[in-house]
Amino acid sequence: MARSIQILGILAIGLLSPEPAPAQTQSQRRIVVFKSDVPQPQRLLLAQSFGSRIVRELPLINAIVIEMPDTQANTVEITLRMSAEVARIDKDPKINWLLMENASSPDFDAPSLEILTAPSRDLARRNAFYPPQTPKPPVGQETPWGITKVQAPAAWNVTQGEGVKLAVIDTGIDLTHPDLAPNIKGGWNAITTEDDFNDDHGHGSHISGTIAAVDNDQGVVGVAPKVSLYSVKVLDKNGLGNVDDILAGMQWAVDHKMEIVNMSLGSNEFYPDIADMVSAMVQAGVIFVAAAGNSQGPVGYPAAYPGAIAITASDINDNISLLSNRGPEIAFIAPGMEVRSTSIQDGYKIRSGTSMAAPHVSGLMALYVAKHKGATPAQARAALAEASHKLPNVPDIGQGAGLPDAVKLVNEPGRRFVLGLREGFLIEQVPSKLGRPPACIGSAGAEPLKPWPGHRL
Numbered sequence: 009m010a011r012s013i014q015i016l017g018i019l020a021i022g023l024l025s026p027e028p029a030p031a032q033t034q035s036q037r038r039i040v041v042f043k044s045d046v047p048q049p050q051r052l053l054l055a056q057s058f059g060s061r062i063v064r065e066l067p068l069i070n071a072i073v074i075e076m077p078d079t080q081a082n083t084v085e086i087t088l089r090m091s092a093e094v095a096r097i098d099k100d101p102k103i104n105w106l107l108m109e110n111a112s113s114p115d116f117d118a119p120s121l122e123i124l125t126a127p128s129r130d131l132a133r134r135n136a137f138y139p140p141q142t143p144k145p146p147v148g149q150e151t152p153w154g155i156t157k158v159q160a161p162a163a164w165n166v167t168q169g170e171g172v173k174l175a176v177i178d179t180g181i182d183l184t185h186p187d188l189a190p191n192i193k194g195g196w197n198a199i200t201t202e203d204d205f206n207d208d209h210g211h212g213s214h215i216s217g218t219i220a221a222v223d224n225d226q227g228v229v230g231v232a233p234k235v236s237l238y239s240v241k242v243l244d245k246n247g248l249g250n251v252d253d254i255l256a257g258m259q260w261a262v263d264h265k266m267e268i269v270n271m272s273l274g275s276n277e278f279y280p281d282i283a284d285m286v287s288a289m290v291q292a293g294v295i296f297v298a299a300a301g302n303s304q305g306p307v308g309y310p311a312a313y314p315g316a317i318a319i320t321a322s323d324i325n326d327n328i329s330l331l332s333n334r335g336p337e338i339a340f341i342a343p344g345m346e347v348r349s350t351s352i353q354d355g356y357k358i359r360s361g362t363s364m365a366a367p368h369v370s371g372l373m374a375l376y377v378a379k380h381k382g383a384t385p386a387q388a389r390a391a392l393a394e395a396s397h398k399l400p401n402v403p404d405i406g407q408g409a410g411l412p413d414a415v416k417l418v419n420e421p422g423r424r425f426v427l428g429l430r431e432g433f434l435i436e437q438v439p440s441k442l443g444r445p446p447a448c449i450g451s452a453g454a455e456p457l458k459p460w461p462g463h464r465l
Contacts, residue, residue: 149228159413172232188350196257220237274310319339323343
């Protein structure tokens with residue numbers, strides 16, 4: 009403490025010296041991480057005493073974000089580093105977390121390589137990835153292929169995710185979309201620190217539809233159509249956000265007792281503050297699901313941080329997306345190619361990438377938590393792994409435990425699952441007999457039938 013007082017005195021003398029007025033008013037931010045035994049009042053005093061403005065506190069990682077003019081940044085940083093109470097000082101760049109040169113993905117919702125390199129005669133097919141933001145919704149309700157692939161509808165007679173708090177940390181959510189609004193229970197804007205957490209980009213709304221689009225006979229339906237959805241806006245309309253915006257959104261999720269978090273964004277840069285925050289969130293009991301990225305390289309961050317559940321993308325034929333990142337950090341594979349979901353302006357859009365795969369897993373986690381309140385992240389991950397099966401044409405570094413199955417995930421001995429109707433008969437499955445053909449209930453002798461379309465025996 010004595011050393012800190014001396015440092016304050018030295019800086020004060022320096023501040024008394026007249027300096028010419030700065031030619032610009034640009035500023036820089038730094039993330040100041042304090043040692044864990046430094047009390048909060050002392051952190052605030054040190055942060056404010058060096059001529060900087062406090063932007064926000066991040067108590068989960070013992071950090072304070074400060075802002076200062078460009079002309080003072082080096083002096084403030086050097087002086088703070090001399091303080092015995094400071095563990096480290098990290099940069100706080102503003103970058104594009106969805107499309108950027110140093111990302112782990114050229115675009116975290118990028119179209120597949122097949123589409124990008126398709127010949128000109130396939131122009132119409134390529135344009136399917138970029139329909140108008142407000143296309144006319146399909147007549148009636150569509151169940152996207154990925155929702156069926158993970159067997160979500162077959163588990164809805166057990167749970168639809170009701171009572172589970174799930175945060176989408178992204179560009180926000182379209183607050184008036186008819187397929188999303190009934191499930192949106194709250195949120196926050198980390199950029200403006202206000203309650204305007206509406207989506208002005210489209211990425212977050214697409215993620216949210218795969219997780220939680222309501223079962224309402226229109227548009228699409230999500231994996232967990234009754235989950236409580238929270239919009240945490242950390243990226244602007246261009247996908248830009250400071251590191252501290254991401255951190256603040258993660259802090260908000262813990263403060264407001266979110267049970268599951270989906271982050272379909274990332275970078276190939278290792279940010280120690282985000283790594284610390286992921287660890288703190290998992291320790292607080294948050295199930296943290298993240299997209300692996302789409303650059304055919306190593307798993308991106310935050311998916312590669314310890315504690316994160318990293319997801320790659322599969323197509324309708326159970327092949328891994330050519331662009332999906334791979335590595336030992338991968339936990340699961342999920343549908344991610346040509347996924348139709350909600351978008352801004354009450355519209356719908358088709359997107360591809362690991363960004364679209366991660367929300368399938370987040371929705372499945374919501375189904376599990378709804379039946380197992382208080383489950384730890386480790387328990388939820390183990391249950392999902394037990395309910396998964398390996399895809400034969402995908403290496404382990406591309407799929408982890410494999411493709412999850414919602415029916416197996418919410419399995420309760422003796423419960424019957426409705427799989428659908430065939431030729432006028434109700435098709436059901438007894439979980440204790442998974443692996444046997446489903447029976448045609450109501451037909452003479454309950455004659456065994458072929459698997460229901462999309463159901464893997």
